[in-house]
Amino acid sequence: MKLTLKIWRQKNAADKGGFATYVADHVSKDMSFLEMLDVLNDQLTEKGEDPVHFDHDCREGICGMCSLYINGKPHGPQQTTTCQLHMRSFSDGETITIEPWRAKAFPVVKDLVVNRSAFDRIIQAGGYVSVNTGGVPDANEIPIPKTVADLAMDAAQCIGCGACVAACKNASAMLFTSAKVSQLALLPQGQVERKTRAEKMVAQMDAEGFGACTNTGACEAECPKGISITNIARMNREYFSAVASSDNM
Amino acid sequence: MILDSKIPAGPLAEKWTKHKFSSKLVNPANKRKYDVIVVGTGLAGASAAASLAELGYNVKAFCFQDSPRRAHSIAAQGGINAAKNYQNDGDSIYRLFYDTIKGGDYRAREGNVYRLAEVSVKIIDQCVAQGVPFAREYGGLLANRSFGGAQVSRTFYARGQTGQQLLLGAYSALSRQVANGKVKLFPRTEMMDVVVIDGQAKGIVTRNLITGAVETHAAHAVLLCTGGYGNVFFLSTNAMGSNVTAAWRAHKRGAFFANPCFTQIHPTCIPVSGDHQSKLTLMSESLRNDGRVWVPATQEIAEKLRKGQIKANDIKEEDRDYFLERKYPSFGNLVPRDVASRNAKYVCDEGRGVNETGEAVFLDFRDAIKRDTRKIIEQKYGNLFDMYKQITGEDPYEMPMMIYPAVHYTMGGLWVDYNLMTTVPGLYALGEANFSEHGANRLGASALMQGLADGYFVIPYTVGDYLAQLAPTKVDENHPEFARAKEEVKQGIERLLKINGNKPVDYFHKRLGKIMWDKCGMARTEVGLKEAKADIQALKKEFWSNVKVLGTNEELNQTLEKANRVADFLELGELMVDDALNRNESCGGHFREEYQTPDGEALRDDENFAYVAAWKYLGEGKEEELVKEELVFENVKLTQRSYK
Amino acid sequence: MTWVTKTLNSTLGRKLIMALTGLFLILFLTGHVSGNLLLFKGDGGQAFNMYAKFMTTNPAVKLLSYLTYISVIGHIVYSIFLTQHNKSARPVSYSTSNGSSNSAWSSRNMGVLGTIILIFLVVHLQGFWAKMHWGEIPMVTYEGEEYKNLYLIVSEAFKQVWLVALYVVSMIFLGFHLSHGFASAFQTLGLNHKKYSPAIKAVGMVYCILVPALFAAMPLYIHFTSYTK
The missing domain is CATH 3.10.20.30 (Beta-grasp domain)
Incomplete structure (x- = not known):
């Protein structure tokens, strides 16, 4: 060729x-x-x-x-x-x-190399469960329905490549952010920090200068891991209910 | 010189508990006065950095990728072993210990391996608490599978992306500490050297890959979590950036390098398609649970197949040689990785290989699909079949897959004692970068276990013991050793940029890879190894006179990065050959053709070679000195592995 | 009230406003189209004129109408904010882009569609709504009560071919706008569920065809019936 x-x-x-x-x-x-x-x-x-x-x-x-x-x-x-x-x-x-x-x-x-550290900072804003090493309960202590674990895994598969941002006409990072918010909102381990996480990660996403979602679905269509935009809907839900009910002013 | 492994005395099961108790502790108020450098952010590095920061130490974490989340641990597919015995099928810490030490062909330390099995159970707890979405049963409890021929189901997994999920878990813990200000992150930064002052590691020299700035960083301890050196073979399942530079530079500063010739060749990889090939892709060995491995029974049929005159499906049943099932009736297609790989090589050497190159064997799901229906096979292996189709353009539901062994993991690495400390005090090696737990062959699903065991549950204790013995005062970065090491790094870079030869870096890397693969790969001979040594020396000379590195240091320069790494691979390659030559036996991944049983199996020599071969660097162009650490087996009886 | 302003200034908050105002406008359209179906009654406009009077005088309707004005303005203002923000998120654009392979045309062009609809809205309001409120309109008496004869205005206006054409074309644009906007609003509100989302999408598809089609049928009907009189 x-x-x-x-x-x-x-x-x-x-x-x-x-x-x-x-x-x-x-x-x-x-x-x-x-x-x-x-x-x-x-x-x-x-x-x-x-x-x-x-x-x-x-x-x-x-x-x-x-x-x-x-x-x-x-x-x-x-x-x-x-x-x-x-x-x-x-x-x-x-x-x-x-x-x-x-x-x-x-x-x-x-050339074709870009700096994607904005994604790291979004995770640093709250994409984790605050547990230290050691002193955690036995892995089988909290049963998690298979369907929930599978859904969390669907979201957790994100590889952080940024294709969603690249594909989106608004350069929005909602698919990336929502994948992590979703994974941890679904699992019992993520419940404790659920509200703060949604608020902080969205705030960081905005601070990085990404655009807003207009639900074109381009991100989902281009995502190499097939992350679904139902995660964005879940993040929206998480965020709206968090700001309405959390103690954070 | 005698190498002290510092394995605590006493019964096997009590060693670690006793050792933890006798380790010194750093006063909580003083922890913030100690700085620790962690190089590499894979499973070992990220877990260590996060755990140490949680304890209160100041951590600086370095990786060459653009984000710590991209370390190559992410590519591990199959799973992680843990002696949880959730399945009530007879697993125990002792059994995991026994399987690991036997699987390693008795070339690992009992004490280390037992500790690994002991902390394995805590790893799963930790990961679940972080939100790692392991596979679950309908009742909501964790699912397990049997992996790599193990007799018990002790492997935890997250679809085919276990490594990814575990790494993202460790990365999230690391990210939390970055947000807390306890970890300072240095992405796109490569470690170029270790700074050793009065025999102790006190810092590192780095190169900022964007600006080219060469900088120094001081700390009370330096942890190398930099992975394996499989890319010495050019083609491997490692990431393109995986390299030996950090470990090798540490080696040159006094850290012994142990068992470098112990490399693992994985049997189920997608074969090479041409000269342009840049890396090899592994497919989970779970495929061997249902796929049958075969080649044509005769050279003539194989010849026709290679020329495209016939198709695999045209070959009649009696003309197919299911060679693993034939030779190993009881284990069949599920023999360990090294045995499966070697036999694939044999049939290809006989001229019965398939694919245009003749370097591949079939992995056929025809019978499994007939037996279980396509739907079941799709559920089990759908993503692997898709991946295969994506890469080769062939549909494995219709045509048998083609596979060939590829370099996958390196059991050898920096020598460390029970504390994971190298022979340079204050310098540690964790995960694949050290040599300690897998002996001569690593079992499936054990690499993830080791990386996280080292980072989460071993190093927080052992590094504390060392730091407690140091004064809580800042390491002086103005010490002349820092300036000297920095200057040497700069000179090394300049030297590469000045050569301005005719050949791109990959030209040398590919040639080195071919030498290593042909002569220090799946089967090795004394003659071949001696040739390899001479070939590598010649190639190294040519490299330093004819490599072409364009551009400058003061910019993003991927060619310079590569050249720097290949220069180290050239030196390491020679040491691997030396080590393979020294080890006059066959064990695990190391197969010397001179040492085999009458029916072609590996023949160990426990009398003369039950030792760790640690190599000491003596200077540019000098032969390295072999220092032996005798392996003591008090609990297991050394037996010959048999899979007949 | 910092948390309120903070939320409303976030990308998600702004989207929330777009979705809520959009959904309210969808409700408005539903009411508007239902009422205007009276144009098809063939009673010389009596029912329509009575309905028009009710709509301009009933206090509850008044309140709703204010909400509609706020929604229209909010929808427009926030769309400008968002478009600005989204444009700035990609200061250097691609030389080649193949959006049609991953998303629907209407979803990528909501701003353009909205602008066209806004232009139409100005013409439409100026022609009927403004006249009804402040203009000179001939009166008509039914059962002893006086009514503004808006029907007369409407039927006179739609004798002009260009206006009918403008209305029909605009309704096509409205249809496209709704084809994305309807389901999108639910997605923004976080209402995405594998049981209900297909239904929402189906209703949205029916809605975006039916409502603009009915609206477009009105000028066409009036125009073509005018020849028979």
Whole structure:
């Protein structure tokens, strides 16, 4: 396969950046998208050009480090992570446009690499159960209905890649935030801090400059882990009932 | 020099309790006066950092990823073992201890392994309290499964993403301490060196991966929780960024490296598809519960298959060789990882491998689907089948899967004593980065257990014992050793940037990987290992004269990061070969072809090799010195593993 | 009252206001369309005129009408706030984007649809509502009581083809706006449940077709019946 790649290049956060066009020939259908970029980078290096920087690590769809906005979609045409996207999803002669995630809260670091530490700060605001190591009850002390545990697991599968933000026309982080709020609101262990958690995490999400949800459902459609927007509804519920009834002024 | 493992005397079951009691405590008011550095934020690192911060120490946590949540522990699929005996099927702490030490082919310490089994039960409690959504039964209690051929059901799991859920649990505990101000987080920061003052670890040198700034950090203790070194093989199931740099630099500063040749090859990985391959993907070995492993009975049929003249489903029953079932009638497809892997290699070496490359065997669900219906198989393995299809483009419900072994885990690592302290006082190694619990082979679902045991339940006690012996005064970062170590790191970076050769870093990494895989992989010989040593030395020389690292230090420079890591892999590779050459026996993941039973099984030599091989770095270009720690077995009887 | 302002300024609070005002306006539309069905009665507008008088004089209806004005204004003002905020959340936009693959057109263009509906609303209010309240309207007497003959105004107005066309087209836009807005409001309120959400979505789909269709039928009916008189 021979492909034309239109890739966003930006030296650093301060640089304005722009697109550069490369030709990738000898692309095999069995390559993953990132392997195709590896080959391009080796060619660029041999020519003495700076290789294209992009985030990636586990390359098995679970660490959430890879990103890339490919042909107008986060993680490209399939509902998967970019590292699990293979070149058989493209056809010979195609032009592929590759951009970084775009959001005020995800500033570009270099080329296709963005800073997603806003997500860490949202979790730090309350995405945990405040228990210290040791001194906890036996694991089987509180039975949890299987359906509840399964629902919590559905939400807990979020890999924090940020595709929801990238896909959302408002760059909203509600799917990410709601996945954690939901997981802990569903489980008995999360009840103690339930109200404060919802309030604090939403406040942090807003402080980071993410947009508001307009229920387009794009996040759910693009989420590589299939996190459902029912979680956003649950977060809304959690938040409204928390602000109405908590002691926090 | 004698290595003191500091295993407490006394009965096995009382060692840890006794040790905890005899450990010194730090006064609660003084805890805030001690600083601890934790490098790596996987299961071991995140759990250690969170637990130490909860106790009151000031923690600095470092990771090279953009967020601590992305450490490669996240990729573990299967589960975590714990001797809870919730299933009433005869499990106990002693049984978990026994299985682990036997599974490790008797190359681990009894005391350490027993402690691991002992604290395993507390890990599950801790994780549930954090909100980890483990699988449950309809009655609301925790579900268990039998894993990796274990005779009891002691594995806890969260779908096929147990590692992810446990890591996110530890990450949430860590995040809470960041919010509390007790942990300062340094993402996208790579550890480049350890600062040793008067023989004690007092800090580290780091490189900020965004700005390139080389900085020093002082602390009373340094914990390396930096994972394994499987990427020395280039292709492995590890993340692309997983590296040995932190452990290796510590090794060069005096920490012994133990059993480096003990690597685990996992049998059920998706085969290599071409030269472009960057990593290998593991599929849970639970697949072997229902899938049957086979290759064509003859070379001719395999040849036709490889050329695409026939399809797998065209091959008649009598022309299929279910080689694991044939050789191991009682365990069949469920033989341990090392045995399954080695036999796959044998049939491929005989020219009966499948796939275009000839390096794959079939894992066939045809009979299972016939027996249980497709729906049941879909429920059990749906996500794995989907993943397989995503990567290979083939539908495993219709065509047999193809699998091949791949490097998955490294049992070797920095030598540590019972306190998890390396041979450098104040420098600790936790999780996969140390060598201590798995011997020569790790059992399924034990890696997660060890990482969390070390971080949550061992290090909070043992580090306290060490800190209590230090004065509660700030470590002086103006000590000349800090400046010296920093300068050396800068020079190392400059040296790489100056070479300006012709070949990209991956060119060298791939060649190193091939040498290691061919000659220090699943089966090793003296001749092959000697060749490997010479090859690595030559490659290392070429690397330092012909690698091309573009750009500068003062920017995000992924090539420079990689070059830095590959430079260390080249040195480690040689030590692995030395270690494999030294160990004239076969045990666990280490199989020396010269040492096998008449029917081709691993032949251990307990008389001469029941020791930990710890290697001491003596300087650039010098052979490392072997220091032996004899393994003492007071409770278990050493037997030959048999799966016939 | 810091917690109130804090909540109303949060993204979720603003969404709450959009949802509540939107739902109220949906209620209003339901009432409006039901009452206006009297236009189809064929009694020369008597029932319609009596209804119009009731709607402009009854105190309870008055109260509801104030709520409607507040809802309209609140819906518009908060949509401006939210749009501003959402725009600022992505200062650099994508060069290529393929929104149609992951979301419905109407859901991505609620602002545009809303603006069109607002323009229509101005024309509509100025033509009928303002006239009814403050304009010169011929009177008509039924059973000894005087009524403003709004029906006359309406039937005269809809003799103009362009106005009928404007109404019909606007109702199509309203339909699209509602097609997303109806179910979306429930989602924002957190009312998402696997038992009820499919029903909410179904009702929403019926509503967004039926109500605008009925509204659009009114000018069409009046226009075409005017030729037969």
